Amino acid sequence: xxxxxxxxxxxxxxxxxxxxxxxxxxxxxxxxxxxxxxxxxxxxxxxxxxxxxxxxxxxxxxxxxxxxxxxxxxxxxxxxxxxxxxxxxxxxxxxxxxxxxxxxxxxxxxxxxxxxxxxxxxxxxxxxxxxxxxxxxxxxxxxxxxxxxxxxxxxxxxxxxxxxxxxxxxxxxxxxxxxxxxxxxxxxxxxxx
Numbered sequence: 001x002x003x004x005x006x007x008x009x010x011x012x013x014x015x016x017x018x019x020x021x022x023x024x025x026x027x028x029x030x031x032x033x034x035x036x037x038x039x040x041x042x043x044x045x046x047x048x049x050x051x052x053x054x055x056x057x058x059x060x061x062x063x064x065x066x067x068x069x070x071x072x073x074x075x076x077x078x079x080x081x082x083x084x085x086x087x088x089x090x091x092x093x094x095x096x097x098x099x100x101x102x103x104x105x106x107x108x109x110x111x112x113x114x115x116x117x118x119x120x121x122x123x124x125x126x127x128x129x130x131x132x133x134x135x136x137x138x139x140x141x142x143x144x145x146x147x148x149x150x151x152x153x154x155x156x157x158x159x160x161x162x163x164x165x166x167x168x169x170x171x172x173x174x175x176x177x178x179x180x181x182x183x184x185x186x187x188x189x190x191x192x193x
Contacts, residue, residue, distance in 0.1 A: 022053045022079075026070070027086070030061030030093050039073045046077040053079045057097055058087030058111075064118050064139045067092035071146065074099035082106070084183055085173075090114035094178070095143045098150035105150075106183045113168040113178055115161045118143060151177030 022045055026038045038055070045053050055074075061067070074081045074096075083100040085107035094115060097105065107113075118140050144162065148155040153176070173179045 022049070022051055024053065024055045026055050026096075027058040030059040030066050030070075030091070030096065031063060032066050034059060035066030035069045035096075038070055042070075042073050042077060042081070046079050050078045052082060053077075054082040054084060056086045057083050057093070058085065058089060059093035059096060060088055060090035060114070061092050062118055064092050064095065064143050067095040067143070068139075070096035071099040080104065084108065085111035085113070085170075085179065088112050088114065091116050092118060092143065095146050097178070098146050102150065102177065102180050105179045106181050107170050107173060107179045108183050109170050111170050111173070111179075113173045113176075114165065115147070115158070115168075116165040117162050153177060 024038060024041045024045070026034070028034055038059075042053065042055075074083075081100050082104045083097050083106070085097065085105075087108075087110075089097050089107075089111065091114065094113060118136070144155055144158050147153075147162075148158045151158070168176055168178065170179070170182050174181060
């Protein structure tokens with residue numbers, strides 16, 4: 001019989017260890033479920049202590065509501081939040097990532113960033129669709145403005161980069177203003193981390 005992998009209890013044990021290091025794993029699709037999990041972990045850590053929190057972040061998606069949810073939690077909790085891009089950060093994920101100030105946004109060397117347009121669901125009556133389109137445009141403009149402010153780039157530049165689907169590697173993201181620097185060997189691990 002093959003042993004279970006990961007071993008039973010591994011998730012709980014690992015979550016406990018990460019909680020002890022005040023680290024949140026935020027990866028996968030950026031949807032209501034993922035955003036809720038990340039917000040819950042951040043709020044639990046904030047309730048436990050005002051000490052810094054680090055978020056290992058690799059989320060992607062088109063939905064802005066979950067991104068705004070994470071953005072608001074990070075922007076309003078007392079602990080300082082260090083965002084570290086660990087993989088692909090794309091679409092609305094970039095909005096959530098930009099919740100931390102530039103000095104607290106870093107990335108691993110192989111991280112990638114994909115700026116692309118946001119999409120809204122299109123169901124319902126014509127009147128509902130018209131209202132949804134108007135709301136979607138407002139949310140997209142808010143997201144664009146968040147990225148523009150976080151990178152200190154003009155909103156028109158961000159709009160164009162979103163439209164074109166701009167990809168950035170770690171060095172390009174540093175030049176673009178999405179991250180302040182690339183996280184180097186030894187910064188994430190160790191007993192004191």
